[in-house]
Amino acid sequence: MNPSGHFGGLAEIGGAPIIIVEGEQNKSRLTGLEARKANIQACLDVANMIKTSFGPRGLDKIITTKDGDLVVSNDGAIILKHLPISHECAKLFVDLSRSQDMQIGDGTTGIVILAGALLEQALELLDMKIHPIKIADGFDFAATVAIDWLHAHHAAVELASETQLLQVAKTSLCSKIISAKADLFADMCVRAVLGVADVARRDCCLDLISVECKPGGSLEESLMVNGIALDKEFSHSQMPKTVNDARIALLCCPFEPPKPKTKHKLEISSAAAYDALAEQEAAYFSNMVQRVAESGATVVICQWGFDDEANHLLLKAGIPAVRWVSGKELEMISLATGAQLVARFEDLSAERLGRAQTVREVSVGTEDQRMVLIEGCPTQKAVSILICGSNRSVADEAKRSVHDAICTVRNLVVNPAVVPGGCASEIACSLAVSAAVPSQVSHRQFAVQAFADALLKLPQQLAANAGFQGFQVATAARAAQLQLQDSSIGIDCSSGEPRSMSAAGVFESLDSKVHQILLATQIVKMVLRIDDVIECDKSQQLR
CATH class of the missing domain: 1.10.560.10 (GroEL-like equatorial domain)
Incomplete structure (x- = not known):
């Protein structure tokens, strides 16, 4: 019986009322x-x-x-x-x-x-x-x-020959907004998939293919990078824009002084105490940058941010740096360059650095947007496709179209059969x-x-x-x-x-x-x- 005193949905079995659906009149x-x-x-x-x-x-x-x-x-x-x-x-x-x-x-x-x-x-x-x-x-x-x-x-499908792979990729792209440039993008998709696929095991991890899009420019300006394309820029505008034969340090620790894990309060009672505190903080930063330089790193890629003092010291040392890089991107860089993630500056050494032929910052599109390209990676386990479009809608739809074509080619690596x-x-x-x-x-x-x-x-x-x-x-x-x-x-x-x-x-x-x-x-x-x-x-x- 419901609160109103009425039964909802009753069935008579042997004279006994049974509730089937409560409040049936409200359904x-x-x-x-x-x-x-x-x-x-x-x-x-x-x-x-x-x-x-x-x-x-x-x-x-x-x-x-x-x-x-x-x-x-x-x-x-x-x-x-x-x-x-x-x-x-x-x-x-x-x-x-x-x-x-x-x-x-x-x-x-x-x-x-x-x-x-x-x-x-x-x-x-x-x-x-x-x-x-x-x-x-x-x-x-x-x-x-x-x-x-x-x-x-x-x-x-014979995977050794790219002809049929290109045909399937173009078939997928022919109904998309980038159909007029199907040859260009089909070639990118096929080379990207084959670049990361393990053909012998019939396996291809799409996480190793990064697709970035930028509004501005034309579709013809799109390109494939044999490496990583980061939607970032160097942390200082005066840092070198190109580094050849780069030795890359991957840091998952911030360029900041250590902080207590509990609540704390610091009182400074004199100018001398303030100067001592500033010197100690500068010493922390100098020690961090010195460890980076001693390891032989020529490029620093960090998961966290930099203090302005640390950024200035890196500039003086001539070491370009990229900050606020996601964990997934760090993993891709590690796979491509052979670098090991470093959690403490004390653990940084030459053996943990990665290699790349070139690390450079480029301008993309017509809005002066910048990206960092890591090219010529030794293991070549990661590929990036950079898509340009006249506006945000075109660039986003082109990115979705390329994703579909990449998935289509990936399916042929797993099961090389077509109809x-x-x-x-x-x-x-x-x-x-x-x-x-x-x-x-x-x-x-x-x-x-x-x-x-x-x-x-x-x-x-x-x-x-x-x-x-x-x-x-x-x-x-x-x-x-x-x-x-x-x-x-x-x-x-x-x-x-x-x-x-x-x-x-x-x-x-x-x-x-x-x-x-x-x-x-x-x-x-x-x-x-x-x-x-x-x-x-x-x-x-x-x-």
């Missing part, structure tokens, strides 16, 4: 087919919102964030990340796109469109009174057929799933065929975004595959005609396609299994 509830349709419609609204951003001719969205910043992007994960979505099932699509972005890096829009197409087909099957579990089972079987076909017809792009794989998988329909019985045939039809929504949307009749172009490509028995025929977004994507050099990662089909099918099955939506009254929750 909004949808059940059965009504709940499924409401959930599907919410997900379709999300998919329809970003479908025009799909493909190389996809359009951008401009979003104002909660902080008032403007975001211009056609990346599905970025768009959904900044949308104020409140519906529970619609949030699943946000998580779906985020998962694709985190694990694969590319295909964030396509996976949402595929999931939306599957739900649209499922809605028609629900209207035909087909049970949602049978629909889910049919989709699961069709996804297995499509994935098996992809595994059986993929092409292997044709231009939605050729989706069309071929649709044909394979349609061929498997007769093997199913009863209502599962409808679900399997619906999955095949949903796969064709991707080439239709690709053609529509390029300015052509989506259904006609997709149908023509499907007919060409059947007639020529060539599964590499996809859609040429320039002419709208069927074309061999293998001959055109348009490839995508096998892992990306498999991941899209798997995740989209799982999310759709999850939505179909929901038959009850209970939303509590927030005012009741607060009480």
Whole structure:
């Protein structure tokens, strides 16, 4: 019994009242087919919102964030990340796109469109009174057929040759804001990944690739540094701007006098006492700088700040220094240069210094922003890409685009297998799933065929975004595959005609396609299994 003296949600079992849901009258509830349709419609609204951003001719969205910043992007994960979505099932699509972005890096829009197409087909099957579990089972079987076909017809990539890696990177970049400079950035991405990858172990740690962006300048001014690019400048404007054959000291201790760990109070009663205190402080700084000089260090990189006196002494000693460097950046510098982190000045020695051919401060962009570049590192376990853009929005979107391309190339190092792009794989998988329909019985045939039809929504949307009749172009490509028995025929977004994507050099990662089909099918099955939506009254929750 609730405080008001009323029972909420009662069931009579043997005459005894049982409370099932407390305060049921204060809750909004949808059940059965009504709940499924409401959930599907919410997900379709999300998919329809970003479908025009799909493909190389996809359009951008401009979003104002909660902080008032403007975001211009056609990346599905970025768009959904900044949308104020409140519906529970619609949030699943946000998580779906985020998962694709985190694990694969590319295909964030396509996976949402595929999931939306599957739900649209499922809605028609629900209207035909087909049970949602049978629909889910049919989709699961069709996804297995499509994935098996992809595994059986993929092409292997020879990592020793960069040609196919460049083709895959350019395919990823062709739908981005930097598509006009796809050759430049694709080459950077491939060289960056191969520079840090362990090809023998099929492993690549993306933490070793740093991507920095600076507003000002043009995209052509972007460059790749075989080393580390720090978004910092030397601590004093008169320090040398270039150091050759640098010996680098990495400090995680500040250039400051020691401080007691407990509260303290120091009283100075005379001028002589003050002078003695100043001399003692100067001695601390002189000792610190002297230890640095005696170790043979020619560049100091510190995790913490400098006192002005210490900065002045470093300038007099001719030792350039960088301060307020993050722990992650220090680790990258340590890996690249071989330097060891030093926690106390007493531990600093020549054996703990790192090496680099050049450490230099450069001006970037048109706003006189400065960065410190550490180049020619002996171990070469870290790479940096410096991106320039005409403004902050362009630079940020270019950075996101490069990240996607880097992830795509990384996937090929882990699993060197590709499939044709231009939605050729989706069309071929649709044909394979349609061929498997007769093997199913009863209502599962409808679900399997619906999955095949949903796969064709991707080439239709690709053609529509390029300015052509989506259904006609997709149908023509499907007919060409059947007639020529060539599964590499996809859609040429320039002419709208069927074309061999293998001959055109348009490839995508096998892992990306498999991941899209798997995740989209799982999310759709999850939505179909929901038959009850209970939303509590927030005012009741607060009480």
